[in-house]
Amino acid sequence: MLKKIATSMAFAITALLAAMSLAHADALDDIKKAGKIRIAIDLGVPPYGMTDDKLQPTGLDVEAARLLAKDWGLEFEHVPTTGASRIPALQTGKADLVISSLSYTAERAKVIDFSLGYAVLRTVIAAPKSVALKSMADLDGKTVATVRGTTHDTQLTREGPKGMKLVRYEDDATEAQAFLSGQVDIFSTAEMIVPQVDKKNPARQVEMKFVLDNFKLAVGVKKDEKRLLAEVNAWVSANLKNGRLNELNKKYFGDNLPDLILKQ
CATH class of the missing domain: 3.40.190.10 (Periplasmic binding protein-like II)
Incomplete structure (x- = not known):
């Protein structure tokens, strides 16, 4: 009898955990459902982020963000940020990604995840x-x-x-x-x-x-959003291979990306 009760409880717990998992759609599902991607970019760090003569967002990070959104078939939404508010924008759900001259550090990696590098600083x-x-x-x-x-x-x-x-x-x-x-x-x-x-x-x-x-600049992703991180990594790899990220670097800095990025 006790064995049957224990087995029933185990099935119930498993079912409950499965239901909870299904109820919590991950970030990638939410982005696809919304049809847009919100990307935090600091426009005060030229030539990564800045405004043009018409006060429109531009720069290497802005072009990279627009390229990612286009490749994913999504609308791009710019989320204004500063150096200090980039990570909180992810943690509080204000942004889906950060592409904002954000370099990898061990301290930052404790609170957010990082993609492969797409540029250098x-x-x-x-x-x-x-x-x-x-x-x-x-x-x-x-x-x-x-x-x-x-x-x-x-x-x-x-x-x-x-x-x-x-x-x-x-x-x-x-x-x-x-x-x-x-x-x-x-x-x-x-x-x-x-x-x-x-x-x-x-x-x-x-x-x-x-x-x-x-520093290697990378895309910031909210901690433990593994599917979203994998998609971003695949996008970075593809655009390093096809040369589009290198073209952005040449446009804004006049040089090819270094081996630090090309040979990850």
Whole structure:
């Protein structure tokens, strides 16, 4: 009798778990049902994300996102974000994916999943020509601007000298303005932003001082959405193979993608 009861309970539990599984459609099913994909992109990080002369979203990340949506037969919906809000946008369900100069780090991988790399980003320390900086140690006693939630924020927090003071801004545009107005003299940023800052105020004579790190940029996916992640990986692989992601890199940076991306 006890054996029959135990068997019946086991069947009931199995049925309940199966029903719960069916009731919770995964993210990929939800996206297909909606017929659109919501992708978070920061438009303050040119040439990855920016606006054109008609104030429309453009840039490498925007074109990659539009390409993904088109390949999947979906409507593309841009979700505005900043460096600090990219991951929360996934976690809170505001976005289905993040394609926003988001580089892989072990810390981030604890809370979201990452696709294969589709592009690269090099982070640097920049300052006026008159400021002598050659390494992280030279930041001791200095005030350094950074963008909250970025890899360079994390790295400077972890590896910077004790006497360094970090000033955090919410996005690259605000950080750049702080430098241009003379509020700060030293800042961390992506390498490609330095020439753009210099053009806005040549008198500041900004230049790259030293490299912080090289990062593989990847598509951010909500944790444990395995089917969606597999689809994104398949899309990245296909578009690396057919050359379309490489063409985007050449369009915005003038070079082919490095082996770090091509030989994953």
